Amino acid sequence: MLDVRTCASLAEAAGILSGDRQALLVGGGTLVMRDVNEGRLTDGTLVRVTDPALTQMSLSGARLELGAGVTMAMVLARPELAFLHGAARAIGGPAVRNMATIGGNLFAPMPYGDFTTALLALDALVVVQSGYGAGRPVPLEEFLAARERGSQGMVTALQVPRPQNPQHFHFRKISRVKPKGIAVLSIAAHLPLAGGRVAQARIAYGAMAPTPMRAKGVERALEGRALDAATLAAARQAALEGTRPETDAIASAWYRREVLPVHLARLLAGAAR
Ligand SMILES: Cc1cc2nc3c(=O)[nH]c(=O)nc-3n(C[C@H](O)[C@H](O)[C@H](O)COP(=O)(O)OP(=O)(O)OC[C@H]3O[C@@H](n4cnc5c(N)ncnc54)[C@H](O)[C@@H]3O)c2cc1C
Known part of the structure; x- marks a missing residue:
């Protein structure tokens, strides 16, 4: 009752x-x-x-x-x-x-929690x-x-x-159905720049662990660096550190791991422009 x-x-x-x-x-x-x-x-x-x-x-x-x-x-x-x-x-x-x-x-249980992912990167x-x-x-x-x-x-x-420069904050949700699709994964990135270098990078993932998580390996790869090709390659290399995705009706854990580095690299390349 x-x-x-x-x-x-x-x-x-x-x-x-x-x-x-x-x-x-x-x-x-x-x-x-x-x-x-x-x-x-x-x-x-x-x-x-x-x-x-x-x-x-x-x-x-x-x-x-x-x-x-x-x-x-x-x-x-x-x-x-x-x-x-x-x-x-x-x-x-x-x-x-x-x-x-x-x-x-x-x-909200995984794969939900898109808004929380954005808040985590802030x-x-x-x-x-x-x-x-x-x-x-x-x-x-x-x-x-x-x-x-x-x-x-x-x-x-x-x-x-509040991000000092809102253009330094990025959010990307990957879903198979658009609009209204549930996340394969989501990525939020706050990349403040000081003198052309990233200062206090924050990267968060949704649907890559039981709760939204920080991507600390990627943050380390970006910290104090210019967003050039070498930094982007290092960040991509670190993309999966600490992730624990699950398999559900939207995507398998294997698929989530396969596509995360690709989407992270695209987000960072967009931020570098
Ligand atoms: C059709 C559909 C599509 C959806 N699509 C998405 C999506 O794309 N992305 C996404 O992230 N989510 C999605 N959701 C999930 C959900 O709607 C959201 O995560 C939403 O933000 C949950 O908030 P709510 O207020 O409705 O939570 P509720 O259903 O009211 O509560 C959810 C849980 O949170 C607890 N809770 C709520 N508020 C508090 C509080 N203030 N303090 C402590 N505990 C609290 C409740 O006790 C409960 O355990 C979808 C849901 C549906 C039905």
Whole structure:
């Protein structure tokens, strides 16, 4: 039997979730409600939150703050978030984007998680609230590692450093069906340049591991270098380091490994132009 609790405040929801480890917060419900409707989720507590704080956005300053309940459609409606539009537009069709939240995307199982992949390349922080205390910002990479170990706190917001030059941020999703295809893989790259050399490269992959992951071998190959042919070759060489793709209905793990270096090289060649 499913019990649905509606909470007017984030604190009330956090209290329920920390008192009942099986309770699930419902974001847009694109995944949770599918599980309910298809009979995979039949027992437990679903928590809905009507607190407007969950959909608030603070878009001034160097670090943007987006409520976890912000949907992909809300992201697309804000010109200040243009650097994230490619990732938001890559998610499902218009009906899904109207419901799908950025908080829910953090928990979406592989091969989902395209928006999270973009946030990972931007060094985003996840504000996690447990119990009645104030939320605690956690680096997204750390949050994803904890998620893989099974931990699931309530996410109230995401803090996203704004790229100084949005043209240094790149996102590419590879899918077989266009539009609306699910990812074979996705790649996000933040490649700030200082004096023609890459400084603090961040590369993230979606669908190449159980959660979105940083491509640290590629980051090392790019760091402090000009984006010339030798650097691109070294980056391609390091493309598969740390990847753990799975086989699913979209692609085999073998195929994902085969095509990743090709698409990474194309993205980096585009960034070098
Ligand atoms: C037809 C279709 C196409 C899709 N295409 C894509 C796609 O192309 N790319 C992609 O990445 N995804 C895709 N998805 C998956 C999904 O829609 C998105 O990942 C979406 O962002 C999930 O967000 P949601 O708010 O709907 O999550 P929900 O279904 O509400 O929740 C998903 C999980 O996250 C947890 N959760 C949600 N919000 C919070 C929070 N604030 N704090 C703690 N836990 C939370 C829930 O408890 C649940 O475990 C698709 C889904 C469908 C049905």
